[in-house]
Amino acid sequence: MPWQEWREIAMSPWFYISGVVLYAVLTTCVLLLLRRSAATTHGRWRDGAEKSALVLLAILFCLLAVEGYMRFLNTGNGNQIDMLAAQWMKRNWTPVNSLGYRDDDHSPGDLEQGKTIFVVGDSFTAGLGVADYRQTFPKQLEQILGAEFRVVTIADHGWNVGDYHEALTNYPFQQPNAVVLNLFCNDIEVDPMELPTPNLPRLFPGGALGFLTNTSFAISAAYAQIVLVSVMPELQQGLLDLFANPEYLERLNGYLDRLTEYAESRDAPLIVMVWPMFPSLDQSDQMNRHFFEFFDGRTAIVMDMKALLEHHTPMDLVVSRTDIHPNERAHELAARWLAEVVVEATAGASSRTLQ
Numbered sequence: 001m002p003w004q005e006w007r008e009i010a011m012s013p014w015f016y017i018s019g020v021v022l023y024a025v026l027t028t029c030v031l032l033l034l035r036r037s038a039a040t041t042h043g044r045w046r047d048g049a050e051k052s053a054l055v056l057l058a059i060l061f062c063l064l065a066v067e068g069y070m071r072f073l074n075t076g077n078g079n080q081i082d083m084l085a086a087q088w089m090k091r092n093w094t095p096v097n098s099l100g101y102r103d104d105d106h107s108p109g110d111l112e113q114g115k116t117i118f119v120v121g122d123s124f125t126a127g128l129g130v131a132d133y134r135q136t137f138p139k140q141l142e143q144i145l146g147a148e149f150r151v152v153t154i155a156d157h158g159w160n161v162g163d164y165h166e167a168l169t170n171y172p173f174q175q176p177n178a179v180v181l182n183l184f185c186n187d188i189e190v191d192p193m194e195l196p197t198p199n200l201p202r203l204f205p206g207g208a209l210g211f212l213t214n215t216s217f218a219i220s221a222a223y224a225q226i227v228l229v230s231v232m233p234e235l236q237q238g239l240l241d242l243f244a245n246p247e248y249l250e251r252l253n254g255y256l257d258r259l260t261e262y263a264e265s266r267d268a269p270l271i272v273m274v275w276p277m278f279p280s281l282d283q284s285d286q287m288n289r290h291f292f293e294f295f296d297g298r299t300a301i302v303m304d305m306k307a308l309l310e311h312h313t314p315m316d317l318v319v320s321r322t323d324i325h326p327n328e329r330a331h332e333l334a335a336r337w338l339a340e341v342v343v344e345a346t347a348g349a350s351s352r353t354l355q
Contacts, residue, residue, distance in 0.1 A: 007214040011087060016071055023064055027057055063218070070217035076129055078323030080157060081203050082224040083217045092131045099171075102126045102133050103153035108173045115346055116150045116173065117141070118268075120164045121182030123157035124275055124326055129319030135328045138180075140335035145342065152176075160187045161255035168262055177346050179263040180271045180338065185239055185287035188252070202227045225322065236283070243287045256294055264299055269345035273338070276306040278324040279314035301345055308337055 009015060030053050076088030097105045119125060119138040127136030142151035154167045213220045242248045263270035274291045277284040295302050309317055317330040
């Protein structure tokens with residue numbers, strides 16, 4: 001059975017309840033055997049066996065308690081790999097509209113009634129780690145702007161610049177009044193498995209370890225965090241190498257050109273939000289510099305999100321220590337600044353970089 005199918009079974013509450021029942025049966029059997037042996041067996045062997053059995057039962061109880069606690073947690077970790085992340089998605093990635101986006105459904109007739117703002121991006125935009133979708137910055141933007149505006153979220157976790165362009169061109173409504181493009185340094189049109197990261201395949205183990213990491217929440221979370229310690233530096237270096245690769249930059253620029261042309265062909269202002277890495281906001285400077293240089297002189301309003309966020313404590317702006325996606329506070333800050341920019345842009349503001 002593929003791990004994905006097995007993981008779905010293991011994540012079921014009934015799977016854990018079955019484990020609790022099995023432990024109760026095992027405990028009862030062991031205690032009955034110990035009681036029986038106490039009447040028929042004497043000496044050190046019996047005492048040693050009794051202590052060993054009780055210690056084993058205590059260890060199993062603690063493991064079962066930890067597993068139960070992990071299963072009741074409602075916190076992801078942003079890695080989209082372990083069982084905690086999968087559980088968070090099942091509980092919180094709602095609503096999902098008819099197009100598959102974490103947003104309400106928007107009919108073309110409704111969008112024609114006001115100024116329509118397309119907000120396109122990846123997990124930052126869709127709100128990975130933010131349990132209530134109404135707290136994501138596109139939805140907060142809509143609340144701030146009021147009834148005159150319609151804000152449409154076109155985003156999903158794991159997306160890249162190629163996905164952005166495809167999603168925009170395939171959206172049923174094609175007359176936005178403004179397009180908000182969110183860029184992060186990992187929005188690359190490259191499979192992460194192709195990057196020079198020798199440790200990345202270790203995140204998806206097979207065999208007995210694969211069984212354990214797809215059965216136990218606790219083991220899955222612990223293993224993912226341990227391996228990510230070695231993988232994250234490799235991924236960051238891989239990204240830096242890509243942004244120094246002329247062939248890759250040419251391909252990236254091609255997608256950015258298409259996104260720019262999409263907005264221009266519809267006479268819609270293009271607003272570009274360039275996000276830094278969390279929690280160390282400086283570590284993405286070298287990569288984000290390319291975005292600023294690309295849009296310099298083009299028809300776009302560029303928002304340097306680092307300039308907004310660096311006045312706050314970075315760890316106060318992320319979901320958790322294990323999930324460095326923007327939290328509700330960061331989304332609120334982004335929405336308030338973006339609202340000002342959208343109002344100016346739809347009133348005819350010129351292109352510039354905002355800091």
